[in-house]
Amino acid sequence: MIESARCVVLCGGVGAARFLSGLVRVVDPARVTAIVNVADDEEFHGLHVSPDLDTVLYTLAGLVDGTRGWGLLGDTDAVQRALARLGRDTWFQLGDRDLATHIHRTALLREGRTLSEVTAALARAFGVTVRLLPSSDDPQATKVRADDGWLDFQEWFVRRATRDAAREIRFEGDARPAPGVLDAIAAADVIVVAPSNPFVSIGPVLAVAGVREAIERAPAPVVAVSPIVGGEALKGPAAAMLASLGYEVSALGVARIYRGLVDAFVIDDRDAALAPHIDVLGMRVTVAPTIMRDAAAKESLARTVLSAAEGARAAT
Amino acid sequence: MIESARCVVLCGGVGAARFLSGLVRVVDPARVTAIVNVADDEEFHGLHVSPDLDTVLYTLAGLVDGTRGWGLLGDTDAVQRALARLGRDTWFQLGDRDLATHIHRTALLREGRTLSEVTAALARAFGVTVRLLPSSDDPQATKVRADDGWLDFQEWFVRRATRDAAREIRFEGDARPAPGVLDAIAAADVIVVAPSNPFVSIGPVLAVAGVREAIERAPAPVVAVSPIVGGEALKGPAAAMLASLGYEVSALGVARIYRGLVDAFVIDDRDAALAPHIDVLGMRVTVAPTIMRDAAAKESLARTVLSAAEGARAAT
Numbered sequence: 001m002i003e004s005a006r007c008v009v010l011c012g013g014v015g016a017a018r019f020l021s022g023l024v025r026v027v028d029p030a031r032v033t034a035i036v037n038v039a040d041d042e043e044f045h046g047l048h049v050s051p052d053l054d055t056v057l058y059t060l061a062g063l064v065d066g067t068r069g070w071g072l073l074g075d076t077d078a079v080q081r082a083l084a085r086l087g088r089d090t091w092f093q094l095g096d097r098d099l100a101t102h103i104h105r106t107a108l109l110r111e112g113r114t115l116s117e118v119t120a121a122l123a124r125a126f127g128v129t130v131r132l133l134p135s136s137d138d139p140q141a142t143k144v145r146a147d148d149g150w151l152d153f154q155e156w157f158v159r160r161a162t163r164d165a166a167r168e169i170r171f172e173g174d175a176r177p178a179p180g181v182l183d184a185i186a187a188a189d190v191i192v193v194a195p196s197n198p199f200v201s202i203g204p205v206l207a208v209a210g211v212r213e214a215i216e217r218a219p220a221p222v223v224a225v226s227p228i229v230g231g232e233a234l235k236g237p238a239a240a241m242l243a244s245l246g247y248e249v250s251a252l253g254v255a256r257i258y259r260g261l262v263d264a265f266v267i268d269d270r271d272a273a274l275a276p277h278i279d280v281l282g283m284r285v286t287v288a289p290t291i292m293r294d295a296a297a298k299e300s301l302a303r304t305v306l307s308a309a310e311g312a313r314a315a316t
Numbered sequence: 317m318i319e320s321a322r323c324v325v326l327c328g329g330v331g332a333a334r335f336l337s338g339l340v341r342v343v344d345p346a347r348v349t350a351i352v353n354v355a356d357d358e359e360f361h362g363l364h365v366s367p368d369l370d371t372v373l374y375t376l377a378g379l380v381d382g383t384r385g386w387g388l389l390g391d392t393d394a395v396q397r398a399l400a401r402l403g404r405d406t407w408f409q410l411g412d413r414d415l416a417t418h419i420h421r422t423a424l425l426r427e428g429r430t431l432s433e434v435t436a437a438l439a440r441a442f443g444v445t446v447r448l449l450p451s452s453d454d455p456q457a458t459k460v461r462a463d464d465g466w467l468d469f470q471e472w473f474v475r476r477a478t479r480d481a482a483r484e485i486r487f488e489g490d491a492r493p494a495p496g497v498l499d500a501i502a503a504a505d506v507i508v509v510a511p512s513n514p515f516v517s518i519g520p521v522l523a524v525a526g527v528r529e530a531i532e533r534a535p536a537p538v539v540a541v542s543p544i545v546g547g548e549a550l551k552g553p554a555a556a557m558l559a560s561l562g563y564e565v566s567a568l569g570v571a572r573i574y575r576g577l578v579d580a581f582v583i584d585d586r587d588a589a590l591a592p593h594i595d596v597l598g599m600r601v602t603v604a605p606t607i608m609r610d611a612a613a614k615e616s617l618a619r620t621v622l623s624a625a626e627g628a629r630a631a632t
Binding site: 078083088099 | 394
């Protein structure tokens with residue numbers, strides 16, 4: 001019964017959110033657990049911003065600005081413009097309604113609630129029934145080494161607009177898994193690695209203490225979707241990072257990163273020629289359309305992933 | 317030289333802000349120090365809101381919503397509406413641009429800046445040259461005893477809309493004067509008690525450790541403007557509070573509160589009959605138009621106050 005499969009999805013931001021929005025058309029949303037990267041979280045103006053959690057939240061709520069892939073559709077920027085007039089740095093865009101999320105989150109955190117609790121409250125308020133879990137309630141921070149030194153992730157990603165070649169990535173903070181993360185992985189029927197950046201989205205989730213081991217131990221098949229199609233990232237700096245970090249800029253390069261963790265790998269039709277090379281890494285390869293250009297394509301990719309999981313399960 | 321008089325004005329919110337906007341048309345704004353009540357300050361959504369400081373700031377910047385007397389003219393409420401959808405209490409109205417002030421203030425306070433420093437930074441950002449001083453950098457909180465118990469000030473004032481008779485007022489916190497407060501009082505040529513609520517606006521300023529004594533010791537004449545005209549408060553609950561706290565609801569009732577502190581008292585033309593009763597309290601009375609309906613009336617009241625100070629000085 002595909003509809004009742006307990007799906008765990010390791011998530012970054014835009015690509016994962018789009019994948020989830022297709023997945024919930026195929027399986028019961030209440031049986032989907034999204035484990036979302038928090039190493040991009042940052043304080044702006046004293047407010048705790050969780051970019052990946054919010055992208056997933058807004059997308060599943062049907063409120064995301066689909067063109068950008070993040071932020072709320074039709075949001076205004078009165079506060080941001082006023083903050084700029086007060087002399088504050090406003091290179092990280094925060095819309096007015098989006099700010100309400102950050103204000104609410106920060107207020108609850110300061111009252112002593114955990115990020116998990118706050119995330120669950122936000123999901124309820126937005127009517128999202130997918131279980132949204134931050135990968136950790138502890139601070140975890142992605143740092144990127146550029147040629148002129150280590151940068152905070154958002155400084156590298158947004159302020160400098162990924163112009164600097166990433167030479168090295170590290171995650172600060174001894175992050176423990178948030179409540180429910182390990183249990184969800186252990187109980188899953190399918191574990192999906194979303195088409196997110198392997199270095200700065202999936203990497204930090206796997207770096208949370210015990211998560212990688214829990215996935216390796218879990219009985220469920222692990223299916224990854226390549227975020228690289230035809231040698232390019234559909235969104236964000238994944239292609240440039242593969243190059244600057246010494247990997248082949250292709251779905252094969254990504255597959256090599258996930259070697260040993262992933263049982264099945266979904267690549268795009270136009271990368272079909274890579275299939276034999278990925279196959280020898282010990283992954284079952286599915287070749288299918290992976291570009292989520294509309295609702296039908298998202299749903300189709302979800303079905304592809306679920307059948308790839310079925311195939312991997314049958315093979316073991 | 318009236319233009320170069322060093323004026324210190326003890327301030328609450330709307331009435332004080334209007335008075336200051338007239339005063340700066342008569343004297344050099346850079347020689348005016350506003351010592352502003354902070355006992356109304358409250359955290360909303362984890363943000364530090366200073367209602368009286370902001371009313372004075374916005375008014376002197378020419379940006380206030382003149383109809384309400386507070387908040388920014390033409391401000392929007394996108395954040396507030398989004399906070400309400402998240403289930404937050406939004407009985408205290410916070411406009412979008414106004415929120416930027418609170419976000420900025422809160423961020424600076426959390427970085428370790430004092431309220432004085434933050435207030436000076438805000439004044440600079442808004443182009444306000446009047447020296448704005450919070451009465452204290454320490455927390456001070458006005459509490460109001462209603463028939464069903466003690467209430468936080470904003471709960472009594474805004475949430476319950478002053479429907480409860482105030483039976484008693486107290487100020488919590490051992491507030492010490494902010495840097496510059498006592499020096500400004502000592503160096504003043506004129507000390508003005510603005511037409512603000514004597515109980516909950518001027519009262520807490522006088523309750524800051526050493527402020528009342530500094531005023532009593534200061535060589536400058538102290539001039540108060542009655543916030544009660546014809547037995548009614550022009551704004552806010554002052555009249556109802558005089559009644560519920562056992563005072564005569566008139567300029568005379570206010571004068572009795574300020575007895576021993578104030579040298580000269582300015583009352584409105586329509587209260588001329590009260591002059592002899594105030595005179596016997598040891599105050600020189602000036603009878604003049606006091607309703608600040610337009611810029612000319614504000615300027616005229618400022619001139620009235622400055623001449624009342626001259627008169628009081630000449631008499632000593």
